[in-house]
Amino acid sequence: MKKQITCLLMVAAVLCFIGFSNTAEAASASAPERQTTQVEFLENGSSIETTVQQFSVNANTRSLMLRSPRQATGSKTLTFRNASGNIVWTFKVTATFINNNGVITCQSLITQQNIYNSSWSLSNINKGSSGNYAWASVTGTERYAGRIIQQITRNVSLTCDSNGIIS
Numbered sequence: 001m002k003k004q005i006t007c008l009l010m011v012a013a014v015l016c017f018i019g020f021s022n023t024a025e026a027a028s029a030s031a032p033e034r035q036t037t038q039v040e041f042l043e044n045g046s047s048i049e050t051t052v053q054q055f056s057v058n059a060n061t062r063s064l065m066l067r068s069p070r071q072a073t074g075s076k077t078l079t080f081r082n083a084s085g086n087i088v089w090t091f092k093v094t095a096t097f098i099n100n101n102g103v104i105t106c107q108s109l110i111t112q113q114n115i116y117n118s119s120w121s122l123s124n125i126n127k128g129s130s131g132n133y134a135w136a137s138v139t140g141t142e143r144y145a146g147r148i149i150q151q152i153t154r155n156v157s158l159t160c161d162s163n164g165i166i167s
Helices: 002-028 059-064
Strands: 032-041 047-055 070-081 087-100 103-115 120-130 133-144 147-159
Touching: 047 147, 070 147, 087 120, 087 133, 087 147, 103 120, 103 133
Parallel strands: none
Antiparallel strands: 032 047, 047 070, 070 087, 087 103, 120 133, 133 147
């Protein structure tokens, strides 16, 4: 009887430990593992920041990374700022790639846009993927009194290498 109780307590302790570690890992899974930002300055003083994020993988998935299929998720965000440095709009592309025995494919591709200045709109949003390559495009248009003041079109691409590194 004592052996059965001891065994049950050990199993319960292990299950609690697994539950707590998964909760902690899940909480940190949304934080980027790696992030880089480049800034392009336009002639009128505005700028476009391009931020690439590689998201971390929880411990359970890390152990699976030794076997196929392996998964990597990353995003690229365009942040358009006016000449005063205020954020006007953002356009984010998030892709999840699967490496199944050396064949890398894009499993999902999501775009998200936010507009912070009502004189701007985002349109012509297209997206697609092929193998380890995912892309999206967007056109930002500023209007005043119904007339187009400026228009900016950008393409965003994400690639995933065999090590799960997204660029």
